[in-house]
Amino acid sequence: MRExxxxxxxxxxxxxxVTDGVLALAEHAPEHPVYAVRNGAGGWLDVTISAFLEQVRSVAKGxxxxxxxxxxxxAVMSATSYPWAVVDQAIWFAxxxxxxxxxxxSAHQVAPLLADSKARMVLIxxxxxxxxxxxxxxxxxxxNSGTExxxxxxxxxxxxxxxNGNTVKDATLEKARSGAGADDVATLVYTSGTTGKPKGVRITHRNLAEGAANIVPFASDILGEGESRTLLFLPLAHVLARAxxxxxxxxxIQVxxxxxxxxxxxxLGTFHPTWLLAVPRVFEKVYHSAAAKAExxxxxxxxxxxxxTAIDFSKALESAAAGGRGPSLGLRAKHALFSRLVYSKLLDKLGGEVTHMVSGASPLNPEIGHFFTGIGVPVQxxxxxxxxxxxxxxxxxGATRVGTVGLPVPGNTVKIADDGEVLLKGPVVFAGYHNNEEATAEAFDEEGYFRSGDLGQLDEDGFLTITGRKKELIVTAGxxxxxxxxxxxxVRAHPLVAQVVVVGDEKPFVSALVTLDPESIRGWTQRNGLGDLTLSEALKDADAAKALEAEVQKAVDAANDEVSRAESIREFRILDTELTEDSGHLTPSMxxxxxKVIEDFADTIKEIYS
Known part of the structure; x- marks a missing residue:
């Protein structure tokens, strides 16, 4: 399938x-709790839509x-918090x-955003x-030197x-609130700049409001009704968390x-969310931490x-949904046993009431997806x-295929170009880049589809699988x-591995740079009789370093089993460092x-191929 x-x-x-949806909820159910804030005693206080709206209006007048x-x-520069939610709406009400x-x-990253957006004010x-x-x-x-x-x-x-808004009349506020239409810009969200200078993405009120109106019925089984709750911990500067x-x-839904x-x-233990949103690294950490604790x-x-057992059970359920054979009696019995002994304890760690989890921002390892589905909390x-x-x-x-990223949200179309690039069209697709007509023109094809830069495939039922980034495609010397x-x-599925960067463009073979998870190393060295060692100490200790290399080789071998020899990782190097957001090697969404990695570790790469 191509579309x-x-x-x-x-x-x-x-x-x-976007403010109209807030007003509609307040009119329909004024006492409905939409947020929760800490009460200072380890619990949470409900914030009703009426109380929230009153606060939003006051700040907007200010x-x-x-x-x-x-x-x-x-501009808003803040950790994820309730005040962030208030000012987000207050800005729109104004x-x-x-x-x-x-x-x-950093200040160097803030500077171009303030200059390009010409923000007159920053809320911190x-x-x-x-x-x-x-x-x-x-x-x-x-x-922007005079920015307030x-x-x-x-x-x-x-x-x-x-x-500051005591003299601002209600009519003045209403005129400001209602002035923007569906196709006016609601927010400028700057791309993370993994491949170049950040660009200001013009997201309209239609992108947000019509996107929400279409995804709510589509994902109703995840979102839930009535007492549905979620704990938001992703950065609200990221468009996924704000959407x-x-x-x-x-x-x-209470947040x-x-x-x-x-x-x-x-x-999680005090708020008891019914569903969660996270990036793949969070799911990997939960899985690996549980494995390390068990060890x-x-x-x-x-x-x-x-x-x-959980993975096998999930795969069997997926097979049954596709018309194949479901879990055998033996598998069901094993699954029931482990549900009591293992899975229930993991579910308690999530607050005990989570029924679904949503993963986004980067690819999720299918085995991790099957694991969580198998223990009773499907990752969508x-x-x-x-x-x-x-x-x-x-x-x-009811329409899930682990390893894919699903079907288009209502109103949207996914198309695969001749070169494998994923093309997108629909009400959620942005209006263009701020102050950058050239980049906007390059971003769309002649039919108005957005060129995502991602490579992907559609199966016979329209489920999309992302295979990589177009600009990250490696072409070996052969x-x-x-x-x-x-x-x-x-490779990253191994509990000791934190990050992996596969390299080999215009080289005779494929290799990889690997970093290890410092939190996992100490327990691993203790369990293997190598002492109580930090990551740095383990890599300097001859016996520990040799054992770690053997562990990483197992992960590399598992990856190589799924590709041809020409695509396989022939060599790797373990870096004595971490790839983090602070080091500039990861974006805030991980x-x-x-x-940046290839540039900073050019000498290591050169040594591999020398």
Whole structure:
């Protein structure tokens, strides 16, 4: 199949913007809880839609009182939090355009965003960010040196902003709120720049609101109704988290926030979400941490058997859904046993009430997907980019194929070009790049499809599989095309492996750079009689280094079993470092900045091929 579409189920009027969905919910169910905030005693307080809306209006009036005009850009640089949710809507109520900035961004990264967007104001979630923002504003050639900065870390900060709107009339606010139409820009979201300079993606009110209106009925079994809750911990500067937050607000799903992942397990245990959104690395960490704990307690063999049972059970269920044979009686019996002994404990770690999880932002290893499905919490993998307002395809209950990223969300079309590139069209596809007509023209083909830059395939039923990035395709000296992503996923499935970068463009064979997970190393060296060693110590110890290399070789061999010899990884090097966001090698959504890795470790790559 070369093209897959799903019929659109909802359309919005040209006069509608994202704030209308908030008003509609408030009118329909004014006391419905839409957010939850910590109560200071380890619990949570409900925030009703009416209370939220009152706070949004007050802050919006404050922004207007501070001089914000319709069409102005207001930047937000903050960790994921409830105040972020308030100011996001308040900016729209004031008729302005929001510009999210990752709180982890450096001053050098902030500077071009402020310069390109011409943001007149920056709202910061932590006063420590002030110097970074001011430095970035000064770097932008004086264009933003007068940028106003206001904190939004607490309710008191929001009230301080709101106090500036005491003289702003309701009619003035309503005129600002209702001024933007469906096709006006709602937010400028800058791409992470894994392959070049970040570009400002113009996302319209239609992209957000019509996207939400179509995905809600499509994913209703995941989202749930009534008492549905989710804990949001992805950065709200990422379009996926913000799109999901808006979907929840329009649907009436209660959202709690945590910007500190060190408290995530405690927050899951007290808030008890019914579904979760995460990136693949989170699912990998949960899986590998559980495996490492079992090993340290001498239960590694039991856990491994339980894992394989879960994977086999998931695959059997998938086979049955496709008309094949389902789980055998023996497999059902083993699965029931491990449900009591192993799986229930893992589900308790997630808060005990999670029924579905959604994975996005980067590819999920199919084995990890089958594992979670097998223990009772299916991972519904989806696909999207900043330019598609995040989710444009999704696996849903009753229409799931692990290893694919699902079917198009209603109203959208996925097409595969002759060279394998994934092309996208629909109401969620962006309006173009800010101040960059040349890049906008290059981004669309003659039929109006967005060129995603990803390579993929559609099966006979329209499910999309992403095979890699077009710009990351490796062509060896022998002319063999190699897609690095599937190989990297397979190697990264090993619990000791953190990141993998497959290289070999114009080289005689394929090789890889591997980094290890520091959290897993210490327990592994202890269990294997090598001492209590850190990652650095283990790589310097001859016996430990040799044993680690053998472990990585097992992962490489498993990956090589699935490809031809010409595509196989012949050599690898373990790096004595981590690839992190701080080092510039990962984006905030945990995607590899491949060019940066290859540039910084050029000497290691050269040594491999010398």
């Amino acid at each position: 897959s579409s799903t019929e659109q189920v909802a359309r919005i009027d040209d006069s509608v913007n 922004l207007i009182g501070l001089g914000v005009q319709p069409g102005d850009r207001v 008729g302005a355009i929001s510009v999210p900035i990752y709180e982890t961004s 979630g932590d006063d420590q960010l002030r110097a970074k923002v001011q430095s970035g504003a000064n770097m932008s050639g004086g264009k 900065i206001y904190p939004i870390a607490s309710t008191a900060d929001l009230e301080e902003i709101a106090a 999901v937050q808006l979907i929840c607000l329009h649907r009436g 709690a926030h945590t910007g500190d992942t060190s408290t995530l397990l405690d927050d 340290s307690e001498g239960k590694g063999r039991i856990f491994n058997t339980a894992c394989q 993998e989806g696909y999207g980019l900043t330019e598609s307002t995040a989710p444009i395809t999704l696996n849903i209950p 002319g063999k095309n190699v897609y690095p992503t599937p190989m990297e996923e397979k 995607k590899l900045v491949r060019g």
